[in-house]
Amino acid sequence: MSELTEFRAETQAWLLENCPDGVKGPGETTAGGDKVPIQSPDLKLWLERCAEKGFTVPLWPTQYGGAGLSKDELLVWLEELRAIGARPPLGGMGVGLIGPTLLDYGNEDQKQRHLPKIARGEIRWCQGYSEPGAGSDLASLRTRAEDKGDHYLINGQKIWTSGAQYADWIFCLTRTDPDVPKHEGISFLLFTMDQPGVTVKPIKLIAGSSPFCETFFDDAIAQKEDLVHEVNKGWTVAKRLLQHERSSITRLANTEAFRGQGNQQREPELHELAKEYLGESDGRVGDATLRNAIIKHSIDTRAYQLTQRRTVQETEGAQTPGPQTSIFKLYGANLAKERTELQMSFMGTQGLGWEGQGFDEREIDRTRNWLSTKARSIAGGSNEVQMNIIAKRVLGLPD
Numbered sequence: 001m002s003e004l005t006e007f008r009a010e011t012q013a014w015l016l017e018n019c020p021d022g023v024k025g026p027g028e029t030t031a032g033g034d035k036v037p038i039q040s041p042d043l044k045l046w047l048e049r050c051a052e053k054g055f056t057v058p059l060w061p062t063q064y065g066g067a068g069l070s071k072d073e074l075l076v077w078l079e080e081l082r083a084i085g086a087r088p089p090l091g092g093m094g095v096g097l098i099g100p101t102l103l104d105y106g107n108e109d110q111k112q113r114h115l116p117k118i119a120r121g122e123i124r125w126c127q128g129y130s131e132p133g134a135g136s137d138l139a140s141l142r143t144r145a146e147d148k149g150d151h152y153l154i155n156g157q158k159i160w161t162s163g164a165q166y167a168d169w170i171f172c173l174t175r176t177d178p179d180v181p182k183h184e185g186i187s188f189l190l191f192t193m194d195q196p197g198v199t200v201k202p203i204k205l206i207a208g209s210s211p212f213c214e215t216f217f218d219d220a221i222a223q224k225e226d227l228v229h230e231v232n233k234g235w236t237v238a239k240r241l242l243q244h245e246r247s248s249i250t251r252l253a254n255t256e257a258f259r260g261q262g263n264q265q266r267e268p269e270l271h272e273l274a275k276e277y278l279g280e281s282d283g284r285v286g287d288a289t290l291r292n293a294i295i296k297h298s299i300d301t302r303a304y305q306l307t308q309r310r311t312v313q314e315t316e317g318a319q320t321p322g323p324q325t326s327i328f329k330l331y332g333a334n335l336a337k338e339r340t341e342l343q344m345s346f347m348g349t350q351g352l353g354w355e356g357q358g359f360d361e362r363e364i365d366r367t368r369n370w371l372s373t374k375a376r377s378i379a380g381g382s383n384e385v386q387m388n389i390i391a392k393r394v395l396g397l398p399d
Contacts, residue, residue: 004072004073004076007073007076008076008080011076011077011080012080014053015080015081015084015086018049019046019084019086020042020043020045020046021042022040022041022042022043022046023040023042023043023046023086023087023089024084024085024086024087025085025087026087027040027043027087028040028043029043029087029088029091030043030047030089030090030091030092030121031090031091031092031093031094031124031163031166032090032092032094032095032118032121032122032123032124032125033121033122033123033124033166033167033168035124035165035166035167035168036124036166043087043089046086046087046089047089047090047121049089050089050090051065051089051090051119051120051121053067054066054067054068054119055067055077055089056089056090056095056119056120056121057090057095057099057115057118057119058073058074058077059071059074060099060103060115060119061103064103064111064112064115064116064119065115065116065118065119065120066119075309089121090119090121092124092125092163093124093125093126093127093162093163093171094118094123094124094125095118095119096244096245097125097127097171097241097244097245098114098118098125098171098190098241099114099115099118099119100241100244101171101228101237101240101241101244102114102115102228103115104237104240105188105228105229105236105237105240106228109225110190110225110226110228114169114190123168123169124163124166124167124168124169125167125168125169125170125171126161126162126163126164126166126167126169126170126171126193126213126215127161127162127170127171128143128158128161128170128171128172128173128215129141129158129172129173129238130158130159130160130161131143131156131157131158131159132157132159135160135382136381136382136384136385138173138238139182139183139186139235140182141156141173141174141175141186142156142175143155143156143157143158143172143173143174143175143217144156144174144175144176144178145174145175145176145187145189145222147176147231149224150223150224151221151222151223151224152174152176152187152189152221152222152223152224152227153219153220153221154172154174154189154191154197154217154219154220154221154222155217155218155219155220156174156175156216156217157214157215157216157217158172158214158215158217159203159212159213159214159215160203160212160213160379161200161212161213161214161215162211162212162213162379163211163213164193164200164213164215165200165202165210165213167193168192168193168194169190169191169192169193170190170191170192170193170215171188171189171190171228171241172188172189172190172191172222173186173187173188173234173238174186174187174188174189174222174234175187176231176232176234177232180232183235184232184235185232186232186234186235186238187227187231187232187233187234188227188228188229188234188237188238189222189226189227189228189234190222190226190228191220191221191222191223191226195220195221196219196220197217197218197219197220197221198215198216198217198220199215199216199218200213200214200215200216201213201214201215201216205371205372205375206371206372206374207368207369207371207372208354208368209368209372242380242381243322243323243325244325245325245329245380245381269298270294270297270298270339270342270343271285271291271294271298273343273346273347274287274290274291274294274346277346277347277348277350278290278346287346290342290345290346293342294342297335297338297339297342300335301335301339304328304331304332304335307328308328311324311328323389323390323393323394324394326381326385326386326387326389326390326393326394327386327390327394329380329381329386330383330386330387330390332376333376333377333383334377334383336373336376337373337374337376337377339373340366340369340370340373341370343366343370344366344367344370347363347366350363351363351366351367351370352367353367354367354368
């Protein structure tokens with residue numbers, strides 16, 4: 001028996017004994033912290049059991065709360081989760097963004113203080129990157145961090161701060177030297193959100209929800225020991241974190257294990273939904289044009305997922321993504337938008353419901369999801385930024 005076959009058998013046995021029925025299928029998920037309490041006792045138990053085994057962050061070293069899995073073992077773990085329809089035990093920016101970045105650039109003290117808490121789901125993180133006037137041109141940021149000896153004093157504003165109203169900590173790009181070229185005067189700081197001088201104002205979006213916030217800093221404090229890497233070298237750390245945000249490894253861990261995990265009911269496949277609204281002919285979607293469009297989208301989506309998996313297997317460092325992650329960000333954003341556009345095309349007026357008796361709850365959710373996906377080609381780095389990265393750093397084209 002090969003080591004991987006043995007690991008699969010052990011994983012299957014562990015899941016059989018430890019995975020509660022209440023986390024199988026779509027439902028509640030958690031990004032850590034206690035500001036959004038977990039409602040499901042089964043999800044609480046699932047998080048505790050997975051954290052004990054290191055399965056909340058399977059690739060991380062065991063000394064920081066992980067399971068120390070190889071890439072091949074990670075894929076087996078995800079396959080077995082998917083086989084029983086189990087949701088990942090923990091998501092959010094802690095496990096997907098700042099945690100892997102601290103593994104790359106954090107010192108040992110920072111790793112020991114922050115990573116185990118992330119792995120156990122004890123704290124939730126948010127990202128302080130974009131500012132008014134510093135979005136796609138992120139290096140133009142103006143939030144200032146002033147050296148006060150044993151701490152930095154932070155003043156400025158961030159925008160589009162996802163989940164800031166629920167976060168315990170923030171990883172934040174700050175200007176520590178205004179007199180050098182803009183990329184060279186940035187530092188990467190960690191500090192708590194629950195302190196005087198930090199104000200959060202949620203932004204209501206077209207879909208009716210408020211996943212983003214404005215965040216204001218008025219003499220907020222970051223301790224010196226929470227400067228990541230080196231002073232004025234934060235741009236290097238920032239770029240690596242963005243690669244983790246777009247990486248195939250993160251996306252596999254967060255999306256492939258269970259599709260549609262945020263819904264209380266499984267979201268139908270496109271062809272199932274099309275039959276519901278358009279009827280069927282000989283078991284197929286009745287409209288031939290839409291049928292072909294749905295088939296093409298399904299093929300493109302499967303090719304995208306398989307390419308992600310191949311990239312994970314071929315990556316030299318299990319925790320170190322490269323500029324090719326921009327390909328996944330670009331293509332994934334377009335696929336998500338295409339799916340909801342197709343969905344709206346065959347739902348007709350039932351896909352435009354905001355409220356009222358003429359629409360059921362799932363139709364209203366689909367309308368709002370369609371509106372939400374409009375931001376996919378902007379959030380996390382616009383499509384234009386991704387294409388520039390692909391052109392320069394993947395294809396090697398001249399400026």
